[in-house]
Amino acid sequence: MKLKKRVTRISIAIVLIFIIGMGIAGNYFYNVGINRSQEGPNLHGGGSSAAAASIEGSEEQQKEIAELMKWTEQQQFEIVQIKSYDGLTLKARFLKNPNSNGKVVILAHGYKGSSEQMPGITKDYYDMGYDILKPDARGHGMSEGNYIGYGWHDRKDYVDWVDFLIEEKKEDTIFLHGFSMGAATVLMTSGEKLPKEVKGIIANSGYTTVKAELSHQLKYLYKLPAFPLMEVTSVVTKIRAGYSFEEASALEGVKKNTLPLFIIHGDQDELVPTKMATEIYDAASSKKDLWIVKGAGHTEAYTVAEEEYKSKLQNFLDTAIKQ
Structure with a gap:
């Protein structure tokens, strides 16, 4: 006993x-x-691919970057803000293009990123005649929030940013274009009820679900199941x-999406495995296109194939607007 x-x-x-x-x-x-902090972990697969490294180290690329930084510094970005559904003050940089005629893109940055990033694609959209809105996601940059939403709560924020552009900036042709976590954000947003002014979604290196992506990182960073x-x-x-990680799903978002969808991913992406792009494409129910960029690592498609990237992007935008 x-x-x-x-x-x-x-x-x-x-x-x-x-x-x-x-x-x-x-x-x-x-x-x-998840918790907001100044420093994030060194993510598995976050380094440059051989193709991108060779381009980034070239003298020509360095010259282009210097010119891009000069152009960026010359632009007059307006700091705008909205209140989120749960009371957070969210801020963004807005660049008005005198030739936009109501066309605008919302650019979504990645994990631990900010609205100060993405200068190349910002200039490209400007050159194509678009206004640009670059929000700081909740828990990032100038925006309030003590946690990272990985796109899930952010999807509601992006619906609010869309409404802001329509009501305050009188925009009538809106695209959402995201990178990494930002790609997952716009994919999750695509499953929400969006106004007719939103014309299409571009997702560069997005993950399927938060659970799948964090499980992937856990395996490689900590060698844990x-x-x-x-x-x-x-x-x-x-x-x-x-x-919860289970509910935060880009896959479920694209199943509900009715807008044209352009998925871009590198075939050397180890941070967000390339197979996730195929899973998202297969789950999507709207008109869709998938471009797997040879030699590109995570969010490197623009670096590795810049001219083709711009050409395909322009074609997607023009086609989506006509629909």
Whole structure:
């Protein structure tokens, strides 16, 4: 009898230690990957591919970058803001183009990024005659928020930014173009009820679901299996940030989307595996196009194939507007 009680106590203690340990681990990974902080983890697959590195190191590329930075500094970006559905002040940079005639693109940055990034594509859209809105996602840059939404709560913010552009800036032709986390954001947004002014979605290097992407990172960064850490961290995230990894899905977004969709991905992407682009494409129910860029790593399609990128983008925009 005493032995049985002792075994029971030991078993209960082991279970309690496991639960406490999982709770500590879940909060640790929340603080590393979800909680707002100045420094993010060194993500697996975040380096440059050989193709991109050779271009970035060239004298010609350095000259182009210098000219681009000069152009960027000369532009008069207006700082605009909205209130989110949950009371956060969200800010963005807005660049007015005198030749836009109501055409605008919303550019969505990646994880730990900001509206100060994406200068090349910003100038390209400007040269094509578009106004540009570059929001700081919640938990990033100038925007409020103490956690990173990975696109899920951000999708509602982007609906609000669309409404802002229509009501305050009188825009009537709107595109959403995102990179990495920003790509997942616009894909998730595509599943929302959007006004007729939104004409198309461009997603560069987006992931399928938050759970799939974080599980991928966990495997390579920490050599740990996804189960049960992802489930525990998801519960912690639900409690602390209000969403779970399971519900944050770009796949579910594109299933509901009715707008033209252009998916771009590098075939050397190790941060967001290339197969995710195919999964998103297969799940999408609207008119869609998939471009896998040879030699490109994560968000490197523009660097590796800049002229083709601009040509395909222009064709997509023109075709979508005519529909």
